[in-house]
Amino acid sequence: MRALVMTAPSQGPDRTEVRDVAAPRPGAGEVTIDVAHAGINFIDVMARRGDTGYASWPFAPGKEVAGTVREVGAGVTSLAAGQRVAALLPGAGGLAEVAVAPAALTVPVPDEVPSAVAAAAPLMLATALLLLTDAARFAPGETVLVHSASGGVGGAVAQLVPALGGGRLVGTVGRADKIPAALKSGYDAAVAREGDLAEAVRAATGDGVDVVLDPLGTALLDADLEVINPSGRVVLFGNAGGGQAAALPGLDRLRAGNVAIGGFSISALAVTAPERVAVALRRVLGLVAEGRLDVPVTEIGSLAEAPAAHQLLADGRGTGKYVARIIAADS
Numbered sequence: 001m002r003a004l005v006m007t008a009p010s011q012g013p014d015r016t017e018v019r020d021v022a023a024p025r026p027g028a029g030e031v032t033i034d035v036a037h038a039g040i041n042f043i044d045v046m047a048r049r050g051d052t053g054y055a056s057w058p059f060a061p062g063k064e065v066a067g068t069v070r071e072v073g074a075g076v077t078s079l080a081a082g083q084r085v086a087a088l089l090p091g092a093g094g095l096a097e098v099a100v101a102p103a104a105l106t107v108p109v110p111d112e113v114p115s116a117v118a119a120a121a122p123l124m125l126a127t128a129l130l131l132l133t134d135a136a137r138f139a140p141g142e143t144v145l146v147h148s149a150s151g152g153v154g155g156a157v158a159q160l161v162p163a164l165g166g167g168r169l170v171g172t173v174g175r176a177d178k179i180p181a182a183l184k185s186g187y188d189a190a191v192a193r194e195g196d197l198a199e200a201v202r203a204a205t206g207d208g209v210d211v212v213l214d215p216l217g218t219a220l221l222d223a224d225l226e227v228i229n230p231s232g233r234v235v236l237f238g239n240a241g242g243g244q245a246a247a248l249p250g251l252d253r254l255r256a257g258n259v260a261i262g263g264f265s266i267s268a269l270a271v272t273a274p275e276r277v278a279v280a281l282r283r284v285l286g287l288v289a290e291g292r293l294d295v296p297v298t299e300i301g302s303l304a305e306a307p308a309a310h311q312l313l314a315d316g317r318g319t320g321k322y323v324a325r326i327i328a329a330d331s
């Protein structure tokens with residue numbers, strides 16, 4: 001089978017190639033999937049650039065897929081060959097014609113959900129849902145601030161807030177030319193991260209915010225704490241800039257602000273509580289099937305085009321969600 005392989009750490013696409021490799025077979029509790037579409041994610045870029053803990057070399061990227069079950073491993077009774085599924089892949093390897101996934105993180109795809117959209121569900125949509133519901137305990141009517149608002153997860157949060165009862169959405173983006181993309185994906189206001197961010201957010205909200213979803217390490221944590229309302233929740237869920245995160249603020253500051261700072265990692269949750277990831281995945285696919293969640297994706301035509309899409313994300317030039325077509329789409 002053909003698979004995308006990163007041969008060594010790199011800031012560019014030069015060490016990423018399509019290779020012929022042996023197709024995986026499922027172990028106990030696993031399934032293999034004939035991949036129709038695979039999501040492209042920033043975590044692929046973090047692995048490619050050599051961030052600690054994201055890859056061993058050579059590395060096969062791709063954390064989310066949609067396709068059909070090819071083979072089930074020993075002990076798997078909930079899934080059958082030929083079934084349309086979407087899966088989160090803790091070990092990556094999804095940008096390939098065949099992927100292997102734990103059955104616990106593989107769920108059926110409703111007929112109404114196109115394969116390209118289903119491939120954006122296991123990592124991107126499930127993360128956006130779990131950030132809002134589990135990590136931030138979002139309540140309808142609250143104001144949510146999201147950094148990197150015009151990207152994949154940022155856009156998915158904007159789509160999900162209305163489906164969860166509605167609230168005011170404020171996004172930040174790295175460059176002013178991404179503001180229109182954030183507004184198009186559903187943000188009520190979007191600001192570029194330049195100058196006094198806290199002041200810009202306050203001007204945009206007219207008040208503070210109740211929830212902050214922050215994938216930028218600790219770089220903006222001071223600004224997050226400046227704009228958060230009492231009883232607010234800041235969720236740190238990434239480290240896009242790389243490098244060492246700073247120490248978190250002390251107890252006095254948290255008490256004075258009546259604020260909670262939490263962390264979120266879907267990869268960790270897939271290990272510690274896979275059933276919660278599967279429940280979230282079923283829920284987002286259900287919302288899409290019911291027409292309550294509209295997920296625009298940009299489809300790229302082949303595995304060979306994935307390195308260029310990774311580069312768009314690496315350069316901060318991507319907007320929205322990119323999904324690679326691996327084999328002829330089943331819908």
Ligand SMILES: NC(=O)c1ccc[n+]([C@@H]2O[C@H](COP(=O)([O-])OP(=O)(O)OC[C@H]3O[C@@H](n4cnc5c(N)ncnc54)[C@H](OP(=O)(O)O)[C@@H]3O)[C@@H](O)[C@H]2O)c1
Pocket residue numbers: 040041042043123124127147148149150151152153154172173174175178215216237238239240241242264265266267313314315316317318320
């Ligand atoms: N914890 C989890 O479980 C989890 C799951 C999924 C994704 N994530 C995180 O969520 C974020 C969004 O992921 P995504 O896949 O949807 O990607 P994305 O938002 O489509 O692309 C990444 C964005 O990160 C921003 N960025 C900030 N500093 C950057 C830098 N030094 N280099 C490149 N980009 C930088 C850029 O947007 P701006 O310039 O507008 O800021 C860029 O567009 C990522 O940080 C990712 O690691 C975390």
